[in-house]
Amino acid sequence: MHLPLVKAGKAHRLVESESEDRPGDRLRAAWTAAFVFPEGDSMENPSAPQAQAFSDVDRAAVYQAIFSRRDVRGQFLPTPVPDDLLARVLMAAHHAPSVGFMQPWNFLLVKSDAVKQRVHNVFAEANNEAALMFPNEKREIYSQLKLQGILEAPINLCITCDRSRSGPVVLGRTHMPTMDLYSSVCAVQNLWLAARAEGLGVGWVSIFHEKALQDALGIPHHIVPIAYLCIGYVSHFNNKPELEKAGWLPRLPINDLVYFEQWGDSDFGQNFPLTVALAKMQSDIQEKGVFPA
Amino acid sequence: MHLPLVKAGKAHRLVESESEDRPGDRLRAAWTAAFVFPEGDSMENPSAPQAQAFSDVDRAAVYQAIFSRRDVRGQFLPTPVPDDLLARVLMAAHHAPSVGFMQPWNFLLVKSDAVKQRVHNVFAEANNEAALMFPNEKREIYSQLKLQGILEAPINLCITCDRSRSGPVVLGRTHMPTMDLYSSVCAVQNLWLAARAEGLGVGWVSIFHEKALQDALGIPHHIVPIAYLCIGYVSHFNNKPELEKAGWLPRLPINDLVYFEQWGDSDFGQNFPLTVALAKMQSDIQEKGVFPA
Numbered sequence: 173m174h175l176p177l178v179k180a181g182k183a184h185r186l187v188e189s190e191s192e193d194r195p196g197d198r199l200r201a202a203w204t205a206a207f208v209f210p211e212g213d214s215m216e217n218p219s220a221p222q223a224q225a226f227s228d229v230d231r232a233a234v235y236q237a238i239f240s241r242r243d244v245r246g247q248f249l250p251t252p253v254p255d256d257l258l259a260r261v262l263m264a265a266h267h268a269p270s271v272g273f274m275q276p277w278n279f280l281l282v283k284s285d286a287v288k289q290r291v292h293n294v295f296a297e298a299n300n301e302a303a304l305m306f307p308n309e310k311r312e313i314y315s316q317l318k319l320q321g322i323l324e325a326p327i328n329l330c331i332t333c334d335r336s337r338s339g340p341v342v343l344g345r346t347h348m349p350t351m352d353l354y355s356s357v358c359a360v361q362n363l364w365l366a367a368r369a370e371g372l373g374v375g376w377v378s379i380f381h382e383k384a385l386q387d388a389l390g391i392p393h394h395i396v397p398i399a400y401l402c403i404g405y406v407s408h409f410n411n412k413p414e415l416e417k418a419g420w421l422p423r424l425p426i427n428d429l430v431y432f433e434q435w436g437d438s439d440f441g442q443n444f445p446l447t448v449a450l451a452k453m454q455s456d457i458q459e460k461g462v463f464p465a
Numbered sequence: 466m467h468l469p470l471v472k473a474g475k476a477h478r479l480v481e482s483e484s485e486d487r488p489g490d491r492l493r494a495a496w497t498a499a500f501v502f503p504e505g506d507s508m509e510n511p512s513a514p515q516a517q518a519f520s521d522v523d524r525a526a527v528y529q530a531i532f533s534r535r536d537v538r539g540q541f542l543p544t545p546v547p548d549d550l551l552a553r554v555l556m557a558a559h560h561a562p563s564v565g566f567m568q569p570w571n572f573l574l575v576k577s578d579a580v581k582q583r584v585h586n587v588f589a590e591a592n593n594e595a596a597l598m599f600p601n602e603k604r605e606i607y608s609q610l611k612l613q614g615i616l617e618a619p620i621n622l623c624i625t626c627d628r629s630r631s632g633p634v635v636l637g638r639t640h641m642p643t644m645d646l647y648s649s650v651c652a653v654q655n656l657w658l659a660a661r662a663e664g665l666g667v668g669w670v671s672i673f674h675e676k677a678l679q680d681a682l683g684i685p686h687h688i689v690p691i692a693y694l695c696i697g698y699v700s701h702f703n704n705k706p707e708l709e710k711a712g713w714l715p716r717l718p719i720n721d722l723v724y725f726e727q728w729g730d731s732d733f734g735q736n737f738p739l740t741v742a743l744a745k746m747q748s749d750i751q752e753k754g755v756f757p758a
Contacts, residue, residue: 222542223699225664230526233519234662237527238557238655249515259742260757263750264531266719268654271671273708275717280724281736287726302639314636338714343607346595348671350646354691357647361561361654362531369527371518378564378641390727398647408516415566421631424568426559431573433580434683443574449552457556464553 232465237365239463240409244373247406248324257370258327261403264366265331270355272343276335277356277398280389282328287389291400292322294384295377302379320377325402330389331360333396356398363401373406411461423458426450525758530658532756533702537666540699541617550663551620554696557659558624563648565636569628570649570691573682575621580682584693585615587677588670595672613670618695623682624653626689649691656694666699704754716751719743 225231262279270276282288303315322328333356345351360376367374377400385397416423427450431437456462518524555572563569575581596608615621626649638644653669660667670693678690709716720743724730749755 221700222544223540223664223666223701226526226529226662229522230529231662233523233526234530234658235553235557236519236523238659239560241560241562243562247516251515255739256742259739259746260528262723262743263719263746263757264528266717266722267532267534269534269536269657269669273706273714275714275722278722278724278728279719280726280728282726284726298640302636305634305639319637341598343595343708343713344612344671346598346672347591347674351671353643354646354650354653357650358654360647361651362658364562365527365655365658366531369519369524371516373516376562378637378644379639381640390729392728395728406516407514413566415636420636421566421568424559426556426572429559429568429571430555431571433573433575433577435571435573435685435688436683446548446552449549450555453552453556457560464556 228465233369235464237368239457241364241368242373242409242413244375244402244406244409245321245414246318247373247408248321248326248402248404249407250324250326251405253327253372253404257372261363261366261370261372265359265363268355268358268362270358271345271351272338274338274342274345274352274355276333276337276352277359278332278334278395280330280332280391282330282389283326285323288322288328290388291328291380291385292320294380294388295320295322297384298379298381319379321375321402321404322377325373325375325404327403329363329401329403330385330391330397331356331363331399331401332391333398335394335396353396353398356396360399360401367403368409371405372403373409375402376400377402423454426454521758526662528757530661532750534657534661535666535702535706537668537695537699537702538614538707539611540666540701541614541619541695541697542700543617543619544698546620546665546697550665554656554659554663554665558652558656561648561651561655563651564638564644565631567631567635567638567645567648569626569630569645570652571625571627571688573623573625573684575623575682576619578616581615581621583681584621584673584678585613587673587681588613588615590677591672591674612672614668614695614697615670618666618668618697620696622656622694622696623678623684623690624649624656624692624694625684626691628687628689646689646691649689653692653694660696661702664698665696666702668695669693670695716747719747 226234265277265279266275268277282291299319303311306314333353335352337352342352364374364376380397380400382397383393385391385400386393386395389397391397410417415421427438427447430447430450432439432443453464457464519527558570558572559568561570575584592612596604599607626646628645630645635645657667673690673693675690676686678684678693679686679688682690684690703710708714720731720740723740723743725732725736746757750757
């Protein structure tokens with residue numbers, strides 16, 4: 173069901189050589205061939221084949237990554253991370269969806285103790301301020317928390333967003349200007365799930381003054397640091413998020429979050445089977461530790 | 466290596482009964498037991514076990530989802546989506562990482578033709594404006610593009626962000642106020658990858674005036690619509706992103722995007738093996754259609 177790769181290659185070559193001769197025609201031909209109603213609109217052809225789902229075991233593996241992924245702060249091991257593995261998780265990030273295919277991300281890898289220490293200082297300053305923002309009872313607890321593994325994780329990675337990548341007008345970003353930021357977040361989540369499958373823990377540290385973090389890493393102020401990630405092998409993955417285990421906040425009942433047709437409409441009428449499926453699934457996860465598969 | 470679930474349950478019960486007696490002590494005990502340096506700091510115990518990676522085949526399945534995921538606009542089939550399947554992908558979204566475990570998302574499911582048509586009208590208005598923003602040569606092409614499958618996809622889903630969820634001060638969001646938006650984006654990407662494993666196509670539509678979309682769905686103006694998704698079975702998944710196939714923009718060489726220690730530092734010296742691994746991997750994907758596994 174896939175087009176042969178040579179077709180995409182051909183379209184690409186057409187564009188690359190567009191300066192030779194009638195560039196508009198060539199670009200339009202490439203678009204028409206490969207993009208506009210690509211390969212026939214299946215709605216007009218009800219006998220069209222249906223793309224297959226993954227096998228049951230492959231699907232279960234994807235869900236295992238999703239449901240057993242954790243934000244890791246305290247379990248990092250000093251074991252070095254092989255380059256081929258690091259390449260795979262970076263490539264997973266690079267294949268996130270991006271608005272208008274702008275791929276606005278960069279990947280700034282930090283391995284040196286000196287740079288990690290500089291970033292840790294930036295974190296520590298912000299974290300002291302953060303503690304003061306909580307009410308008395310929670311403040312003392314907050315100040316004891318381990319919220320990052322900057323110095324212990326063998327790899328730190330800052331994923332950024334270059335908002336000017338690919339020019340001023342971006343397809344799909346004309347009305348929601350934050351879409352480029354969201355694209356970089358999708359890269360973070362791709363990397364996080366790939367890392368889980370590789371047995372690598374990832375922790376997202378967000379307690380920084382943006383400018384101080386940019387300065388510690390030499391990032392120009394027009395480039396947005398989206399996520400500062402601590403990455404490494406870990407002793408174990410917790411069975412639940414740490415904040416859930418600690419009773420800071422509970423996992424919300426999903427049926428409280430699902431609406432039908434209009435905001436706030438939880439009338440389960442014809443959606444009763446979905447509601448029941450969701451309630452059972454959440455109970456299995458919370459009480460039995462059984463993930464959907 | 467996992468704690469028994471009863472431990473988490475116990476911590477949670479301690480908090481639930483905190484109004485009885487010295488709530489501060491009880492909350493602190495729960496935190497200390499379950500959160501602060503959880504289960505020992507592995508850095509101080511180098512003989513600690515190391516969490517296992519997935520098996521090779523399970524890991525390959527996760528990468529298959531990541532690398533074969535597509536933004537689908539034109540290949541939707543009318544085949545109904547079973548409720549148990551829909552429940553799984555929604556639950557995957559609900560298990561995204563969220564800053565301070567605030568879980569700021571809601572899931573507004575749209576199946577009725579009337580609501581879809583209203584949203585389509587909002588899209589069409591914005592899309593006409595968008596076409597005018599492109600330079601002449603691209604404008605005609607833009608206006609021919611199929612950028613959404615709102616009416617064809619059996620399910621539409623708006624994933625939102627409630628910025629006031631869990632109160633004014635959120636752990637981890639004290640200095641980067643956009644972290645809540647990013648959490649909802651992680652939910653989108655979890656759902657998207659789960660859907661790929663289920664054989665469901667997903668298309669993210671972002672060409673809307675925010676207020677018009679909110680009004681079409683009854684969403685209060687303080688709730689941010691993060692993603693409007695078209696979801697359904699598809700005839701096929703393209704082998705590459707449509708914009709790449711059409712030559713609109715190429716996939717960027719990942720080595721142009723990776724820096725070491727400081728922004729802009731591409732001195733590959735000691736990072737040469739990683740650079741080589743990335744270059745080979747990208748070549749395998751682009752030229753042979755072979756994904757990392």
